[in-house]
Amino acid sequence: MSIQSTVQRSSRVTISNLRRTFADVVALDSFSLNIEPGELITLLGPSGCGKTTALRMVAGLDVPDSGSVEINGASVTNLPPSKRDMGMVFQAYSLFPNMTARENVAFGLRVRGVGKAERLKRANELLELVDLTTQANRYPHQMSGGQQQRVALARALAIEPKVLLLDEPLSALDAKVRTQLRDEIRRVQQEVGITTIFVTHDQEEAMAISDRVGVMNKGNLEQLAAPDFLYANPATAFIASFVGAMNRLPGLLMDANTVKVLDTTLKVANSSHGFASGSKIDVMIRPEHLMMTSGDIATILDRSFRGPMTRIVVVLDDGTRINLDVASASAISINPGDRVGLTITVDKALIEAR
Amino acid sequence: MTLTPKLGPGLGFGLGVVAFYFLMPLVSAFEFSARGAGNVYSLEAYGRIASQYGFKDVILLTTRLVFVTVFLTILIMVPTVTWVHLKAKKLRRLIEFISLLPLVIPPVVLVLGVLATMPNYLKGTPMLLALEYVMLAMPYTFRALDAGLGAIDVRTLVDAARGLGSPWHTVFMRIIAPNIRSAIFGSIFLTVALVLGEYTMASLMLWETFPTWIATVGQSEATLAVALSIFSLAFAWVLLLALSAVERRQKGRK
Ligand SMILES: Nc1ncnc2c1ncn2[C@@H]1O[C@H](COP(=O)(O)OP(=O)(O)OP(=O)(O)O)[C@@H](O)[C@H]1O
Ligand SMILES: [Mg+2]
Numbered sequence: 001m002s003i004q005s006t007v008q009r010s011s012r013v014t015i016s017n018l019r020r021t022f023a024d025v026v027a028l029d030s031f032s033l034n035i036e037p038g039e040l041i042t043l044l045g046p047s048g049c050g051k052t053t054a055l056r057m058v059a060g061l062d063v064p065d066s067g068s069v070e071i072n073g074a075s076v077t078n079l080p081p082s083k084r085d086m087g088m089v090f091q092a093y094s095l096f097p098n099m100t101a102r103e104n105v106a107f108g109l110r111v112r113g114v115g116k117a118e119r120l121k122r123a124n125e126l127l128e129l130v131d132l133t134t135q136a137n138r139y140p141h142q143m144s145g146g147q148q149q150r151v152a153l154a155r156a157l158a159i160e161p162k163v164l165l166l167d168e169p170l171s172a173l174d175a176k177v178r179t180q181l182r183d184e185i186r187r188v189q190q191e192v193g194i195t196t197i198f199v200t201h202d203q204e205e206a207m208a209i210s211d212r213v214g215v216m217n218k219g220n221l222e223q224l225a226a227p228d229f230l231y232a233n234p235a236t237a238f239i240a241s242f243v244g245a246m247n248r249l250p251g252l253l254m255d256a257n258t259v260k261v262l263d264t265t266l267k268v269a270n271s272s273h274g275f276a277s278g279s280k281i282d283v284m285i286r287p288e289h290l291m292m293t294s295g296d297i298a299t300i301l302d303r304s305f306r307g308p309m310t311r312i313v314v315v316l317d318d319g320t321r322i323n324l325d326v327a328s329a330s331a332i333s334i335n336p337g338d339r340v341g342l343t344i345t346v347d348k349a350l351i352e353a354r
Numbered sequence: 355m356t357l358t359p360k361l362g363p364g365l366g367f368g369l370g371v372v373a374f375y376f377l378m379p380l381v382s383a384f385e386f387s388a389r390g391a392g393n394v395y396s397l398e399a400y401g402r403i404a405s406q407y408g409f410k411d412v413i414l415l416t417t418r419l420v421f422v423t424v425f426l427t428i429l430i431m432v433p434t435v436t437w438v439h440l441k442a443k444k445l446r447r448l449i450e451f452i453s454l455l456p457l458v459i460p461p462v463v464l465v466l467g468v469l470a471t472m473p474n475y476l477k478g479t480p481m482l483l484a485l486e487y488v489m490l491a492m493p494y495t496f497r498a499l500d501a502g503l504g505a506i507d508v509r510t511l512v513d514a515a516r517g518l519g520s521p522w523h524t525v526f527m528r529i530i531a532p533n534i535r536s537a538i539f540g541s542i543f544l545t546v547a548l549v550l551g552e553y554t555m556a557s558l559m560l561w562e563t564f565p566t567w568i569a570t571v572g573q574s575e576a577t578l579a580v581a582l583s584i585f586s587l588a589f590a591w592v593l594l595l596a597l598s599a600v601e602r603r604q605k606g607r608k
Contacts (some may be wrong), residue, residue, distance in 0.1 A: 059517050082519040092507055094514040097530040107528075108518035124367060152514075 010037035011071050011162040011195050013058070018067035020053055029219035030105070031067070035163075040189050040196040041224075042206040045216030046242070051199040052091075054216075058197065059086045071162050082111075087194075089157030091168040093148050095140040101151045102136040104126065108159035126154035128228040129188060146177040153185065157192065164189065164196040170205065182209055203243050207231070211333045215239045236270070237352035240284045247290070247322045251283035251351065259283055259351055262297065267348035275351070284350040289326040292334070295341015298322070300334060314340065380584070387581040399581035406571050406578075408562060413479060417562040420549045420593070422484040427495050427545050428538060430488060433498040436530060439508045446500075451586050453496035461554040463487065483563075486555050491548050495541035502537020503530075539601045543594055550590045564589070 013035040020028040028050045035041050044052045056062040058069055060081035068077045076084050095104050102123045109119035130150040140148055149169050156164060166185065170178045186209040189196050200206050206213045207227040214224040215238075223235040234240035251261035253275050257268050261283040275281055289304050298314040301321070310331035314322050322342070327332070363458045390396030403409065425532055456464065468486055469477065508530070515529045531538060549563075556563040562570070566584055572579025 056513075061513050061516060081516045082521065085519075086517060088517040090510050090512070090514060092510045094507070094510045095491070096511065096515070096529055096533070097506070098529075107515075107520075111519045111521075111524060125522075155514075 002334050010193055010219065012037050012073070013163055013197075014062050014068075014070040014073070014193060015054075016068050016070075018054065018057055018064045018308060020050075020057065020062065022262050023305040026219050028057070028067075031216075031219060031221055033214060033221055033224065035195055035197065036211075038193050039197055039211045040198060040209060042188070042198045042200060042210040042213045043216055044203055044206040044213055044242070046201060048099070049150075049216045050219040051201075051216060055088070055197060056169050058163065059165055060084045061088075061090050084332075085159060085162050086165055087159060087161030087163070089149065089152045089156050089167065089169045091171055093136060093140065093145065093152075093172070095148050095151055095155070097140050100137050100139055100159070101132060101143065101147075104140070104151055105155045105158050107155065111149055112159065122158060122266075123154075126158050127151070129157070129191070130154045130184070144177075145173050146181055149173065149181060150184070153188065157188070157194070161194070161296050164194045166196065166198045168199055168201070170199065170200070171202075179208075185209065187191055207243075215242060230269070233269075234350065237284055240350050245323060246325075247285045247287060248282040248320070248352070249285055249322065250316075250320055250354070251281055252278055253281055255278045259349070261285075261349070262342055262344060264344045266344065266346070269348045269350045273351055275353075280354055281351045284352065285344060285346070287323045287325045289346045290322065291343045292324065292326060293341040293343050293344055296339050297341055298339070300336050300338045300340060302336060303331060303334060305331075310334075314342070330349065371390045380587075383580050384584055386457070387584060389577065399577045400585065402451060402578060403582060403585055407513065408567060408571075409512055412562055412564055413565040415562070416550065419484055419487065419563060420546055422481065423487040423491070423549050424542050424545050426484060426488045429489055429539065431492070431495045431499055431528040432526065432530065432534075432538065435496060435503055436508060436512075436526070438500075440512060450496065450500070453492045457493050457592060461558060463557060465558045480561055483556060483559050483561055487545070487549050487552065490552065490555065491541070491545045494544040494548070498537050498544065499534065502534035502540075506533050535601070535604060539597065546593055546597065547590060550586065550593070 007018055015031065015033040015035075016032040018028050031050065031054055032040065033041070033054075043054065045051055057064050058078055060076065060083075064077065068075055070076065071084075079314065089113055095101075099107065105123040105126050106119040108283065109122060114122070122156065124133065127136050130153055132147060132150055132154070135143055135147055135151070140151075141205075143151070148171075152169070153166075169185070170181055170317065173181065176208070180236065182205055186200070198206075198209065210227055213227050213230050215222045215230070217238050222238050223230060225233070230239070231244055234243060240246050249261050251259045253259050253268075254265065255277045256273075257271065259266050259268050259281065273281075292312070292314075298316050300312065301315050302313040304311045305328060306325075308328055309325040310328045312324050312334060314324065316322065324342075385398050388395045388397060421435050438449055442449070464486060468482065472482055472485070476485075511529055511533070512525055515525045520529070551565060552563070553565040553569065557566045557569075568579070568582045570587060572582055
């Protein structure tokens with residue numbers, strides 16, 4: 001059996017209006033999501049927005065108050081986990097401490113009554129897929145965090161799941177292992193061709209590995225789009241500030257569709273904002289969409305070197321702090337205390353209440 | 355390294371005092387039990403134990419009680435405490451408090467309560483006594499298992515096993531039990547010790563268990579009574595040693 005045959009055909013996942021409350025906490029409000037076969041979707045959102053709850057519903061580890069989960073058009077909403085065939089990797093280390101790496105990987109097959117020879121052979125194949133053949137006989141406490149999570153990935157894939165569910169699998173690891181493992185997860189996912197939901201609260205991680213990123217807020221999905229589209233066209237101010245860095249500049253609403261900020265007139269990106277003309281609002285501008293010019297509207301406060309780019313912090317005369325990035329080569333002559341001008345290099349922006 | 359020699363004499367002395375404190379009564383008791391007729395030492399009193407009326411029945415009943423109590427305790431307490439850890443963390447204090455009740459409620463009240471509530475087919479069987487022992491052991495077993503489960507990430511391990519398709523009994527047998535083995539053996543030890551030493555309940559329920567039998571038989575003759583209590587101690591020791599050998603075997607298998 002080759003690794004590719006792990007997934008006979010990739011599954012389509014249709015999640016509709018899931019709701020789950022715990023006493024007075026609304027963990028999921030009305031959560032809907034459609035995933036194409038073979039796609040890797042990332043759910044991104046702040047702590048407590050319902051990401052884990054959503055994954056547990058898909059896995060069958062928790063039951064929604066209302067709403068449904070369908071795999072390839074068939075409802076699994078009321079099926080127990082044993083009838084769903086989902087592979088899940090958890091945020092906390094979840095390997096069974098009393099079993100070796102190989103036994104952990106083989107566990108799901110053992111539960112399914114697969115014979116010993118067959119399941120050990122299969123476990124070895126999967127350990128090879130995640131590059132851990134040498135660790136097969138180790139116990140979890142003898143492995144590093146990164147190795148444990150790779151075993152957990154192999155264990156999840158061993159049962160030939162319909163969907164792979166990853167709940168912040170990298171959050172307990174240090175930065176370097178994180179990026180390595182995240183690329184490895186993407187490689188394995190593509191190799192196997194399995195439909196995957198990846199949960200994280202790290203936007204860089206989400207951007208790096210996903211086909212599409214879903215941003216969650218307070219139990220709902222706010223926007224679902226390809227990483228570059230999401231970055232360039234955030235639907236709400238919440239998404240804008242959650243995905244990438246964002247400045248809030250004081251602006252004046254001229255009419256429903258135009259706003260004046262730093263003496264520049266921009267189009268308003270969110271048309272249904274509901275503010276009256278003449279309102280004082282905040283305008284969202286990314287650091288890379290601001291250019292420093294000669295002028296006299298802001299004072300340099302601070303600069304910090306970040307490799308090719310240098311982050312400059314300036315302060316407007318009304319006290320608003322603004323971050324902007326300039327090429328490090330041209331940042332040498334910039335010193336705290338200097339007076340500068342600012343130019344906006346985009347023609348539309350999101351606005352939000354001051 | 356430097357600590358050991360410094361602590362050495364102090365520790366040795368301490369241990370000596372403790373050993374003396376525990377061993378002295380045993381040694382004296384043994385000496386007394388071995389006093390034969392005409393000031394000659396003999397183990398004759400021990401030889402008479404087995405031939406005392408009811409010896410075989412008592413050993414049989416007590417062994418049966420030990421096994422049934424241990425079995426029921428594990429069967430009831432492991433899932434219960436696991437459930438508390440999974441679903442009712444907030445109730446833990448309350449349940450811990452409830453588990454303490456057998457320590458404060460007088461045995462007579464417990465016995466009467468059990469007799470009043472239990473179905474008739476259990477009355478008149480020693481199983482009823484085993485059920486009471488399960489209850490009596492609860493303060494100790496709850497704590498032992500609670501500590502064991504507190505040391506592992508029950509929630510994640512259970513989710514992982516369930517997600518891979520395990521039915522609940524497999525989750526208990528293959529995931530939970532092996533990872534809280536010491537706690538389970540700890541509660542088994544405590545339960546065994548309790549059953550082998552419990553007198554009040556057994557006599558109130560009119561069952562002749564090892565402790566009540568010793569009391570009855572020992573009334574007639576002092577040497578025999580002391581020989582009996584030393585024998586019961588040895589009996590408990592052998593059982594516990596056997597258990598810990600089993601535990602070590604299990605550990606080795608891992
Ligand atoms: N078993 C539970 N009992 C009570 N409240 C819960 C339970 N599980 C989740 N919640 C609550 O539901 C909300 C969503 O929780 P969830 O774990 O889904 O968040 P999350 O997005 O995964 O957060 P994080 O990034 O911190 O893991 C939170 O407010 C949480 O406190
Ligand atoms: Mg979570």
